[in-house]
Amino acid sequence: MFTKQGPTVRELAVQALSSTERGYDLLAPKFDRTPYRTPDHVLDAVTRALRPLGPFDAGLDVCCGTGAGTGVLRQVCRKRVTGVDFSAGMLAEARAAHPPGDDGPAVDWVRADARALPFAPAFDLALSLGAFGHFLPDERFGLFAEVYGSLRPGGQFVFxxxxxxxxxxxxxxSLVGFDAAMRVRNALWRPQFVMYYRTFRLADVLEDLMAAGFAVRLLPLTDLGLRPDGSPRARLVVAARE
Known part of the structure; x- marks a missing residue:
């Protein structure tokens, strides 16, 4: 799970007892060497699924972390990409991973809370990878509404x-145990560290997306395999601002 270059048990304990923002500031230098980073095969599958949905000019990586999703957007967007995250440490790592002058469209980095995005409707495509566990269920509609307000008419929000x-x-x-441990930790310790794996159920997500104004469809990510019953192991949620 963790390489020798990843965080130590002590470092993980310190991060887990910090706030969500501070925890990710501390984890940032070693984040890409943990299992929390979105795997390359998932990034590749998302990239392939996005290409037929374009063309896209401007892309927004919501909760960009160290920039894995930004790399996807730079492959499918023609003009400009923006990464937004509330962790200064994660943004620093993302800047280092995507230096000015390398191949692909230019990148702007913005430090902001995704629950209050500071953008006009300027983006054709918004992408988010692996961040939704950091939002409580009652924050989800507001998050989706913020993304909706950052998209041009016809823009698409995908994940x-x-x-x-x-x-x-x-x-x-494993997921039940992790979420239970986090609930106990947050009941007994302040500041809270918000990270839950089982609070982002598809039916609830679709309801909140539609309430925020999106028209939603699901695309199977068949590159990531099938379950024993023949259904896909993963889908791409495509929410369009019509």
Whole structure:
């Protein structure tokens, strides 16, 4: 799970007892060497799924972290990409990963809370990868509304969403255990560190997207494999501002 270059147990403990923002500032230098970074095969599958949906001029990486999604946007957007995150440490790593003058469109980096995005409707495509566990369920509609307000008419908000693991499987109990531990931690310790794996259910997500004004469709990411029943292991949620 963790390489020798990744965070130590002590570093993870300090991060877990910090606020969400401070925890990611501390984790940032080693984040890409943890299992929390979106894997390359998922990035590649999302990139392939996005190409037929374009063309796109301006892209927004919502909760960009160290810039994995920014790299996807730079492959499918023609003019400019913006990465936004509330962690200064993660933005510093993202800047280093995408220096000015390298191949692809230029990148702007903005430090802001995704629950209060500072953008006019200027983007054709918004992407987010692996960040939704940091938002409580009652914050989800507001987050989606902020993204909606940052898109031009016809703009699209996309993100991959994996199928839930089978009830009773090892993965299922691992996620249940993690979320339970986080709830106990946040009940007993301040500041809170918000990270939950089982609060982003597809039915609730679709309801909140539509309430925010999006028209939504699901595209199977078949490159990521199929479940035993033949359904895809992951889908790309495509929410359009009509």
């Amino acid at each position: 991959p969403l994996g199928a839930p693991p089978p009830v009773g499987s090892r993965a299922y109990w």
